[in-house]
Amino acid sequence: MKKQLETFISQSLATLQTQNILAADLNPSVHIERTRDVAHGDFATNIALILAKSAKTNPRQLAEQIIAALPVNEAILKVEIAGAGFINFFMNPNAQYQVIADIQAAGEKFGLSQIGAGKKVQVEFVSANPTGPLHVGHGRGAAYGSVVGNLLIATGFDVHREYYVNDAGRQMDILATSVWLRYLEASGETFIFPSNAYRGEYVRDIAQKLIDQHSKKFARSSEIVFANLPLDEPEGGDKEIYIDALISRAKELLNADYRVVFDTGLNDILGDIKDDLAEFGTTYNQWFSERSLMDDGSIDKALAVLKSNNYLYEKDGAIWFKSSELGDEKDRVVIRDNGQPTYFASDIAYHWNKLERGFDVLIDIWGADHHGYIPRVKAALIALGADATKLNVLLVQFASLWRGEEKVSMSTRSGEFVTLRELRDEVGKDAARFFYVMRRSEQHMDFDLELAKSKSNENPVFYVQYAHARVCSVFRTHGEKGFTQDITLGMANLAELNAEHETVLLTTLARYPEVIERAATQYEPHLLINYLRELATDFHTYYNAHQFLVENDTLRNARLNLITSVRQVLANGLTLLGISAPEAM
RNA sequence: GCGCUUGUAGCUCAACUGGAUAGAGCACCGACCUUCUAAGUCGGGGGUCGCAGGUUCGAGUCCUGCCAAGCGCACCA
Numbered sequence: 001m002k003k004q005l006e007t008f009i010s011q012s013l014a015t016l017q018t019q020n021i022l023a024a025d026l027n028p029s030v031h032i033e034r035t036r037d038v039a040h041g042d043f044a045t046n047i048a049l050i051l052a053k054s055a056k057t058n059p060r061q062l063a064e065q066i067i068a069a070l071p072v073n074e075a076i077l078k079v080e081i082a083g084a085g086f087i088n089f090f091m092n093p094n095a096q097y098q099v100i101a102d103i104q105a106a107g108e109k110f111g112l113s114q115i116g117a118g119k120k121v122q123v124e125f126v127s128a129n130p131t132g133p134l135h136v137g138h139g140r141g142a143a144y145g146s147v148v149g150n151l152l153i154a155t156g157f158d159v160h161r162e163y164y165v166n167d168a169g170r171q172m173d174i175l176a177t178s179v180w181l182r183y184l185e186a187s188g189e190t191f192i193f194p195s196n197a198y199r200g201e202y203v204r205d206i207a208q209k210l211i212d213q214h215s216k217k218f219a220r221s222s223e224i225v226f227a228n229l230p231l232d233e234p235e236g237g238d239k240e241i242y243i244d245a246l247i248s249r250a251k252e253l254l255n256a257d258y259r260v261v262f263d264t265g266l267n268d269i270l271g272d273i274k275d276d277l278a279e280f281g282t283t284y285n286q287w288f289s290e291r292s293l294m295d296d297g298s299i300d301k302a303l304a305v306l307k308s309n310n311y312l313y314e315k316d317g318a319i320w321f322k323s324s325e326l327g328d329e330k331d332r333v334v335i336r337d338n339g340q341p342t343y344f345a346s347d348i349a350y351h352w353n354k355l356e357r358g359f360d361v362l363i364d365i366w367g368a369d370h371h372g373y374i375p376r377v378k379a380a381l382i383a384l385g386a387d388a389t390k391l392n393v394l395l396v397q398f399a400s401l402w403r404g405e406e407k408v409s410m411s412t413r414s415g416e417f418v419t420l421r422e423l424r425d426e427v428g429k430d431a432a433r434f435f436y437v438m439r440r441s442e443q444h445m446d447f448d449l450e451l452a453k454s455k456s457n458e459n460p461v462f463y464v465q466y467a468h469a470r471v472c473s474v475f476r477t478h479g480e481k482g483f484t485q486d487i488t489l490g491m492a493n494l495a496e497l498n499a500e501h502e503t504v505l506l507t508t509l510a511r512y513p514e515v516i517e518r519a520a521t522q523y524e525p526h527l528l529i530n531y532l533r534e535l536a537t538d539f540h541t542y543y544n545a546h547q548f549l550v551e552n553d554t555l556r557n558a559r560l561n562l563i564t565s566v567r568q569v570l571a572n573g574l575t576l577l578g579i580s581a582p583e584a585m
Numbered sequence: 586g587c588g589c590u591u592g593u594a595g596c597u598c599a600a601c602u603g604g605a606u607a608g609a610g611c612a613c614c615g616a617c618c619u620u621c622u623a624a625g626u627c628g629g630g631g632g633u634c635g636c637a638g639g640u641u642c643g644a645g646u647c648c649u650g651c652c653a654a655g656c657g658c659a660c661c662a
Contacts, residue, residue: 036601044605046604170662240661318660320660343661371656444591465624474622475621
């Protein structure tokens, strides 16, 4: 209906253009809004206010001309000019029932659209280093990314979800070394564990698996392992230099076996991450390996192009990229003085690879702490001669965990962080997903564990799910009372749904496709959450105000068709969020 | 110091991207269960949209300057 009005207005404007009332080269974007106040009708547009200046007339006069040129349509009851020049549309009340037929016909497809027109979109999200289990910070990115993906699919985009696996690089070497040291400890060696190594309990578990599978194959005496190393930080040294020296020592002593230790750690943790995300309802089309970019020469190739485009230079033994010439704060190292490419070098190759795969839009979902990284990636794409405007980086702020009034402290340093798995175990998948996407992603959010668990009206998850369960419950009672639903009879008598609560509900239902479209194109899943809360409220209010299972056959069946539509839309929305729509609670 | 993000009711957050009288939920006060699930509903009070300017028919929304919070400013990822 909204779309239809937009078309009508556009037609009217085109007419005015042929009459030279409006300039022919004008290409206005018509924007129709739902009104906030019933006195303003059902829909309104400010188009006359926007165009008045260029038409060299006053808004109200232009509004009159627009209305005069409007096509006649029986769905429009009347059109008024209000305020400074708003055009208000009052729709024919009979038109409001159409939505029930639409929902019934489309079913679970109601709300889907084709505005994406099959455009290829890649959504990359989470992509946490496989150096440990996912924590609650990753959870927000996982929930947000998967819902954004669902919304884009729902609006006709061709979506490819991807997790970039950082299976190369220094952090992974630190993990591999940490695993090996725990392995040595478990084999009976004693030494002081490095301050910069991974200390989590899971590292010991992986070490134990190594022992189970390979016995003492990788054991070396601690005298040999720690001979002639620089000092660790607690002893007055540098923890980074110390751990790097240990990594070199591990590679030296283990030779080819280093890769076995490394891969055991990688595969164990990555497997855990995959299981974790799958249980959280977050799935991927592809797990993209950083190492593969090194192995197939993609990094060398990207750097060669940068070099031939004159964006690389050497300084202090390292190779630098002139990102400062393309909007970044300073130049960035791509090859360290030790000859190793930086993480940034692989990321250049990775983003280039994404574009070469033919995606029309790239969406990267990052933690907000990585925001400073955006200019250099865009700079790299420009320097490669690629289209950097295709890259869209969405930032997700951290969530603070609360237990009622008490803030849950989290410190990565001590290894005492709350994992996503712990969160899921405590509050469940549905509540976790709902809470994560309840707020705009750039908004810092407080996540109250007590609230997420509570089975009360304070908890918005239960509130929405309860609305769905309630409709199902009505139908159970309906059967118990010996009624048989007659959908056709209900459809023929929808006009009996003339109570104010019913009108409100019909309007809310009709808004659903608009909400999906907006939530998708703006990448704002919280709009869908807000909508579902409103729909649930409208339904609960209706439920309390009217009895559905009345004796009157026509009215009863009309009402049943209405609440069936409510159930359908609630289920559709919850499905997009990856949240269950329970039939009973 | 520079950059990014944020600042709206006591608290947590919305506000259709520049529109009409800024809205919800908690919390607080007061009503509603012999009824299709009270995990629900109804009513009430509560606001200098961080502050100050500017842009225009019109600003919570845009521009400038301050103030405050978070994050970032590696040859880590």
